[in-house]
Amino acid sequence: MTDIVLSDRQIRTIRSIPNSFLRAIRAAIGVAREWRRRYRSRCELASYAYYERSDLGFAAELDAEIAKPFWRK
Numbered sequence: 001m002t003d004i005v006l007s008d009r010q011i012r013t014i015r016s017i018p019n020s021f022l023r024a025i026r027a028a029i030g031v032a033r034e035w036r037r038r039y040r041s042r043c044e045l046a047s048y049a050y051y052e053r054s055d056l057g058f059a060a061e062l063d064a065e066i067a068k069p070f071w072r073k
Contacts, residue, residue, distance in 0.1 A: 035070045038070045042066050
């Protein structure tokens, strides 16, 4: 395995990135993960037949949840 060696200039560049920028990137990644979770969840619900969804609970509410785009809560 090869070690990654950074020059002093690269290290200074990395350290100069403002913390607020890194926080924004982390927040964006968190939002993307949540959207992905919603998308997968709604796809799984959509894969069930109507009678299976009615066994899970209120089928009309589940249908409304499935119809939502992934970015809506």
